Amino acid sequence: MQVIEGAVKLSGLGHRFTATSHWLYRNIDLSIASGESCAITGPSGSGKSTLLTTIAGWVTPTEGHIEKSISGTTQWVFQNPFGVPKRSAIDQVGFPLIARGESPEAADLVSIELCELVGLSELRDGRPFHALSGGEAQRLMLARALATNPAMLLVDEPTAQLDRASARSVNSAISAISKTGTVVIVASHDPETIAACNQFLDLGKRSHPK
């Protein structure tokens, strides 16, 4: 896979939804280089998803700024895997490539390579999406997000619905993905996801100045 150079840098980032509401977070300085991963952790309501959407560019921060010296798309992977139940799992990974005009054969080759990266080589057997376990389906979502070679991958609570063994397989996949050169940022409560990342930001351990 192509290695993408650059970084995502947050400087003095702070957010509150209205001028009178409390600050979710302030004074966040963070730099995540291509090939690195960062876990954003903290209790429910501490602002993890808000920070992810701000990094994606969907929410304008109340203060501070975000500099992205990466070129390429941003992809999201959400907590609940979704796919077309009766289509083969491999096909789901290749959809974004076919949508871009790649041939089915070329899309299959990339899909198989990406499935191997996330520990799903066995999906070559053509099994349908509905036959996957929760952990397999979540890793398939990671593979699909990678199909368009994104510069940044945002992942929201990838192991929240999984047992420990499945969660571990997803955490290994996240670790493998960041090594391909994508900036990976994961919102998570899972200590093993946090340990699988190069750095972490704990929103629960920050003060909330007025």
Ligand SMILES: Nc1ncnc2c1ncn2[C@@H]1O[C@H](COP(=O)(O)OP(=O)(O)OP(=O)(O)O)[C@@H](O)[C@H]1O
């Ligand atoms: N658009 C919005 N307008 C006003 N308040 C919002 C908005 N979006 C989120 N909030 C509030 O901001 C706080 C942080 O929400 P957020 O979803 O970022 O937290 P979180 O840490 O991701 O929580 P969880 O772990 O439960 O997913 C919550 O109190 C939420 O209700």
